[in-house]
Amino acid sequence: MNLNPVALKEWASAIDVLAGGDQIMLLRKGGIEEETQRFELKSHSFYLFPTYEHQRTHLVKDPYRASVERSLSEFDAGASHVKITAYAEAVDDLEVRDxxxxxxxxxxxxxxxxxAEERLKWKAKEPLHVLLLKVYKLEKPAEIEMLPEYGGCRxxxxxxxxxxxxxxxxxxxxxxxxxKRRSIKFILGQ
Known part of the structure; x- marks a missing residue:
């Protein structure tokens, strides 16, 4: 099966939590190097590309700290390849403003x-995007060559x-x- 070659960069630990079925959402505001200076849903289906730089255990709730620690222990900044384990479909792109x-x-x-509050405050005029994702695990992880153009905060x-x-x-x-989707949409009045 050939899938869309687009990838959304996200914390490796968040990808693990999504792939474990514990959550279906991502909170996005966009990276510092975004072309438009804000987050846009550029594709409704995409690979989940693991990143490690901004992950910290104190930024996640207690039950998820082991996931952050595990992903950081596996991280090799000089690695020539990155392992992709999940693909997603964005079923909803909801906006939170307060x-x-x-x-x-x-x-x-x-x-x-x-x-979460810091993400909402950053670029305060822009909404926080709540992506509700239907996530799929790759039966066999894919090893992708880590190219320079994959770097940067975007x-x-x-x-x-x-x-x-x-x-x-x-x-x-x-x-x-x-x-899960209905529960989230209900509490947001959608």
Missing amino acids: FEQLERLYPYHMWTGKL SWIELAVPPEDISLNPVLSEEAFEE
């Missing part, structure tokens, strides 16, 4: 309230040589995903 809405999301994500990259012959397995059943 702290009350953000607080309602607290039970549905891995980040501390402080980090959200989206295009894989020069995307993985071939990929088999995907949904992380959650359709029913389990829809239950």
Whole structure:
């Protein structure tokens, strides 16, 4: 199966949590080097490309700290390849603009309230994007050559040589995903 060669860069620990089915959302504001200076959903389906630089255990809730520690222990800054383990479809791109809405999301994500609040405050005129993702695990992880153009603080990259012959397995059943999705949309009044 050939998939869209686009990838969304995200903390390796967040990808692990998504791939484990513990959460279905990402909170995005965009990277410092975004072309448009804000986050845009450039593709509705994409690989999840692991990043490590900004991960810190104190930025996630206690149950998720081991995931951050594990991903940081596996990180090799000089590695010539990166392992991709997940693919996602963005089912919803919801916008949060106030702290009350953000607080309602607290039970549905891995980040501390402080980090979530900082993301909302950064570029305050721009909304915080809440991406609800249907996540798929690659049956066999793909090793991608780490190219210089994949670096930098931006959200989206295009894989020069995307993985071939990929088999995907949904992380959650359709029913389990829809239950989580409905709960999140309900608390946001959507």
